[in-house]
Amino acid sequence: MPFEENEKNIIFTLIILGSILSIIGSGAIILNTILFNNFTGKNKIWNRIIFFLSLCDLCGSIDLLNGKNLIPEDAVYSGSCRFQGLRIQFFFIASALWTAAIAINIFLVVVMNKEIYEIERFEWIYHVFIWGISLSTSLFLFFKDQGRTDNKWIVGNATFWCWITENGSKYRLILFFGPLWTVFFINVLVFIIMKIVIKKRKIDTDQIYAKNSIASRYHLYLLVLFITWIWGTINRIQNEINSENPKFPLFVLHAFFTPLQGFLNSIVYFWCTVFKHFFALIKNIQKEQDDIKERRRRRDNQRKENGKHSSSNRDHFDNYYVYNPRPSPIHHHHSYRNKDNTRHFDSQKMKRHTSTKEKGIQEKTHSREHGLLNKKKQNKKINMKEKEVSENRYSNEYQQYEKKNDETLISISYSNSVTPMLNKNNNNEETK
Numbered sequence: 001m002p003f004e005e006n007e008k009n010i011i012f013t014l015i016i017l018g019s020i021l022s023i024i025g026s027g028a029i030i031l032n033t034i035l036f037n038n039f040t041g042k043n044k045i046w047n048r049i050i051f052f053l054s055l056c057d058l059c060g061s062i063d064l065l066n067g068k069n070l071i072p073e074d075a076v077y078s079g080s081c082r083f084q085g086l087r088i089q090f091f092f093i094a095s096a097l098w099t100a101a102i103a104i105n106i107f108l109v110v111v112m113n114k115e116i117y118e119i120e121r122f123e124w125i126y127h128v129f130i131w132g133i134s135l136s137t138s139l140f141l142f143f144k145d146q147g148r149t150d151n152k153w154i155v156g157n158a159t160f161w162c163w164i165t166e167n168g169s170k171y172r173l174i175l176f177f178g179p180l181w182t183v184f185f186i187n188v189l190v191f192i193i194m195k196i197v198i199k200k201r202k203i204d205t206d207q208i209y210a211k212n213s214i215a216s217r218y219h220l221y222l223l224v225l226f227i228t229w230i231w232g233t234i235n236r237i238q239n240e241i242n243s244e245n246p247k248f249p250l251f252v253l254h255a256f257f258t259p260l261q262g263f264l265n266s267i268v269y270f271w272c273t274v275f276k277h278f279f280a281l282i283k284n285i286q287k288e289q290d291d292i293k294e295r296r297r298r299r300d301n302q303r304k305e306n307g308k309h310s311s312s313n314r315d316h317f318d319n320y321y322v323y324n325p326r327p328s329p330i331h332h333h334h335s336y337r338n339k340d341n342t343r344h345f346d347s348q349k350m351k352r353h354t355s356t357k358e359k360g361i362q363e364k365t366h367s368r369e370h371g372l373l374n375k376k377k378q379n380k381k382i383n384m385k386e387k388e389v390s391e392n393r394y395s396n397e398y399q400q401y402e403k404k405n406d407e408t409l410i411s412i413s414y415s416n417s418v419t420p421m422l423n424k425n426n427n428n429e430e431t432k
Helices: 007-036 044-065 079-111 116-121 122-142 166-201 205-211 219-242 248-304 357-392 406-431
Strands: 155-157 163-165 314-317 320-323
Touching: 007 044, 007 155, 007 248, 044 079, 044 116, 044 122, 044 248, 079 116, 079 155, 079 163, 079 166, 079 219, 116 314, 122 163, 163 166, 166 219, 219 248
Parallel strands: none
Antiparallel strands: 155 163, 314 320
């Protein structure tokens, strides 16, 4: 390959960087699935599919990370390099096929109206087909090199990692890029059918996405698959057409995005909802700012219509209106005595430049204080009088009968003696 050493170092650095990011992202998905017990149980088929997808990305990224160390220096063939090439073929084909499993699940749920528990009965079919197809492509390449003596190995040094060599360039398209893009277009077809069915049946997508969270992010997994492999496909086609004149920018894009699939899938898995809420927050902030501008515009128009061009009594601060504060209270200066026991006032402290408004406030406060004092004095006098009246036993209207003197005794005895006599005389007159 006619690349200089510094160009090769750049490509190897990008491969290492992308592989490390992918290992971190895929490992995070796997740990999340295991720790939160999302692998086993009913209605967990979506989590299991993403788990196996991430497992394939993790293993493939590890092989790409070790690709430089396993490439033979003098020969095209070595046992470790060949085994690494077969593993890369197996795991990356399986990763693409697991995205097809997501598409089939969505088709069954949305178009065929199947429940998740019904699909889980046939989950074993996914494993048979996905692992079977991936293994069959790797075994085909393995047996193709058996008994070869001309050193034209199909699996070996592929420039930057061990995979299908230039001797088997046609197998790159037949056994890898062909199945990969077939899966991609099947996924796109399923996505289009799903959108058409939802529109015709007027299905509530929120209800579907609530039960099947992966379905809401399905188009993002398709986008990751496209971004990851489009550059490698273009680069390999260019190598097939003109192998003696490779393009360095295409190799850079190929080397960076190929191992990055696991990291991009982790972004879709973890950060999709975070980005969604973030954009919703930005939208709400923009809406509030537009509302504030609209209120200001209406207020200005109303002022112009009413002819009020002067400023209001409010101070504008940080999109809020704060009323002017009330005047501060007046502090009274206390006097003190000199050594000769005479009062003395500090004329400098007593000098206070007050405005007419403050003088009016002072007069009002003094008048209120005098009024309160007068009311307190009057109430105190009334209470004292009531107390005196209640304590004096001879102050009521019956005191003449309670005094022990001669006048009361005479009046009482006279009334007791006269009234029966009058009653007797009246009775005698009636009998006559």
